[in-house]
Amino acid sequence: MxxxxxxxxxxxxxxxxxxxxxxxxxxxxxxxxxxxxxxxxxxxxxxxxxxxxxxxxxxxxxxxxxxxxxxxxxxxxxxxxxxxxxxxxxxxxxxxxxxxxxxxxxxxxxxxxxxxxxxxxxxxxxxxxxxxIFRAIQCNAIYEDRYxxxxxxxxxxxxxxxxxxxxxxxxxxxxxxxxxxxxxxxxxxxxxxxxxxxxxxxxxxxxxxxxxxxxxxxxxxxxxxxxxDNLAHCSSESGILEKPDMPAPKDVWIKSVDPLDAPDVPTKFSVTFREGIPVKLEVEGGETVTGSLELFKALNEIAGRNGVGRVDIVESRFIGLKSRGCYDSPALTVLRLAHIDIEGMTVDSKVKSIMSWIGNEWSQCLYNGMYFSPERELLENSIIFSQKHVHGTVNMMVYKGAAHVLSRSAPESNLYSEQQASMDTLEGFSPEDTSGFIAIQAIRLEKYGAAKIQHGEPLARGL
Known part of the structure; x- marks a missing residue:
């Protein structure tokens, strides 16, 4: 805004x-x-x-x-x-x-x-x-870590x-x-x-x-x-909100209830993703929603009535000035959390690291009004490629202003192996394999330590 x-x-x-x-x-x-x-x-x-x-x-x-x-x-x-x-x-x-x-x-x-x-x-x-909206979910879009x-x-x-x-x-x-x-x-x-x-x-x-x-x-x-106000959020700024040391009036929040007034019983549901896009919402003891628009609206209602999605921040404008904004984004908050979680099961670690940068650049393009640009298309093609195998289901709970991931499953992904991750077995893993890895990693650290000693700088306090 x-x-x-x-x-x-x-x-x-x-x-x-x-x-x-x-x-x-x-x-x-x-x-x-x-x-x-x-x-x-x-x-x-x-x-x-x-x-x-x-x-x-x-x-x-x-x-x-x-x-x-x-x-x-x-x-x-x-x-x-x-x-x-x-x-x-x-x-x-x-x-x-x-x-x-x-x-x-x-x-x-x-x-x-x-x-x-x-x-x-x-x-x-x-x-x-x-x-x-769903493209933003795919790239975990966010501006200055909050918006x-x-x-x-x-x-x-x-x-x-x-x-x-x-x-x-x-x-x-x-x-x-x-x-x-x-x-x-x-x-x-x-x-x-x-x-x-x-x-x-x-x-x-x-x-x-x-x-x-x-x-x-x-x-x-x-x-x-x-x-x-739109499907994604309601933003409020200007007027008395220009005083950042003053709490925002309750009237600015129109998509979510006050967390203190939210139900005393949590709402549980699951979100299923295909290629990083939400395709199904199943509410515990309730409805199943599959249409994209209907799914997003349903999550807005569920998260909103549980007080989820409020952010009160001071952000950097495009031209460098600071501005306070109060943002009410129930469904976006929940879906971003769920998507980040399912990526943990389905995306290679190096790809995930690169995609963190790409997602930030895509967010900058959107914030700065550069959607119809070659850089956005370049970034988006990378995002779409990274989501080819992001299939799975995330089980969640919303309660008193907070969204929680309870569990997740990604049957089509082979990146996570319970057997390899287990602390109870060494099957498929040899302890000797770590020796060479540690030795290689130590080479540059030994040189770094020697240089510190040469310049009279202690490696740690008390040495």
Whole structure:
């Protein structure tokens, strides 16, 4: 969610470069915009009238007629939508259904009431799970050891749909509600003096404008944090959450119950993997789920009601600033733990070590908005190769905010041998085999110790 404008912009740029644009928008990457991305500087339109005359696609910016606003019904996008209409633009709104807790009928009614020409709502849940969430599970994706990338995972699906719908309705210019602070927002309303000067105090000015124009928003002066909800997680930031020394209000957690209020009896279940992808969920004394979307939703409910998946962190933004985020990711938390565990049974140790680095690089690509890039494809091909034999079942338990692995089985893997691992037998293993191994390992360590002694450095305390 942090630096959203820059990273989402990169994704839209990548999608546009892969798609067939209408003839009058073929020169979509304007030289001044493209150069600004390379330099890491902010690009603003030469002037608004010139921007309106240019037949180009402008990401997250002013809307020429017809325009196209990625619309979530939140404070920023609602205010921008109304502001653009008051400025004389025609707006087509878009909302992608990525599994967020949303009253889509109410959002449609709201967008049209604010003056949008139309609103397009697309159900993206299945492709979100199959193409992004489960790929993240395969590579144990994580950012800075804590963040499971819930918002980052949704961006490629939304960017793809954004461009697809823009083509369908012949929209020449894109807009987005991302703020300009801390991000490179290319020709965004927040970077335009006419918009920024009116709302320079940020969310308080937005709330005032919303009130004056009868715009219903979920954010209020008493609870001015921003939330992004989808199947993978719900993230909360901004407002009172910008004080990292203050505990997050209970209201920010919408996908999980307070662990203290979770059931006093644990929930047990098993997850079965094929090629590193979850294919079956069996709940003890309950249902069996096999469809990918249904499986993920079921795990969200099970883990969420047991208080699993909460993370409150301060992370590094793409541009180097620090930002606090509260992330609620029940199913992702459970599946990542289960996948790491089954890999222990099915993946070679050296491959697992290399895949740890690859998974981290893949996570960086997603976080930085570089999904539609050659490096991501390279990394992903390695991930898919590494998962060819990751078949097995993990038995788990969730209880009072924690997820536990109870046992696992991988009948098709020969990497783990109970006989070889046993302390009760030496069958298939000769103690003499260790002698040469130890001697070889000792060569470099002996030289290291001799060098320390030569320089008068003790090898250990007291020597």
């Amino acid at each position: 942090t630096s959203y404008a820059l990273r989402f912009t990169y994704l839209v740029i990548q999608m546009l470069q892969r798609s067939h644009l209408p003839p009058d928008t073929s020169n979509v990457v304007r030289p001044d915009i493209h150069a600004s991305i390379s330099r890491g500087t902010t690009c603003l339109p030469r002037n608004e009238s010139a921007c309106k005359r240019d037949k180009v696609l402008i990401w997250f910016g002013t809307l020429a007629n017809p325009g196209y606003s990625a619309y979530s019904g939140g404070l920023d996008t609602s205010t921008i939508l109304k502001w653009l209409i008051l400025e004389g633009y025609t707006v087509v709104a878009f909302l992608g259904n990525c599994g967020q807790a949303e009253d889509f009928a109410a959002v449609e009614k709201k967008a049209l009431a604010l003056g949008a020409e139309r609103i397009v709502i697309e159900d993206l849940q299945q492709e979100f799970v199959d193409e992004l 499971l990338l819930g918002t980052s995972l949704a961006r490629p699906v939304l960017a793809r749909a954004l461009v697809r719908v823009a083509h369908k309705y012949n929209c020449k210019i894109l807009s987005h509600g991302c703020t300009g602070k801390g991000s490179l927002s290319i020709i965004a309303p927040w970077r335009m003096p006419s918009f920024f000067n009116r709302f320079h105090r940020g969310r308080q000015d937005l709330l005032k404008f919303a009130s004056e124009n009868n715009i219903p928003v979920s954010s209020t002066p008493k609870a001015p944090w921003s939330q992004d």
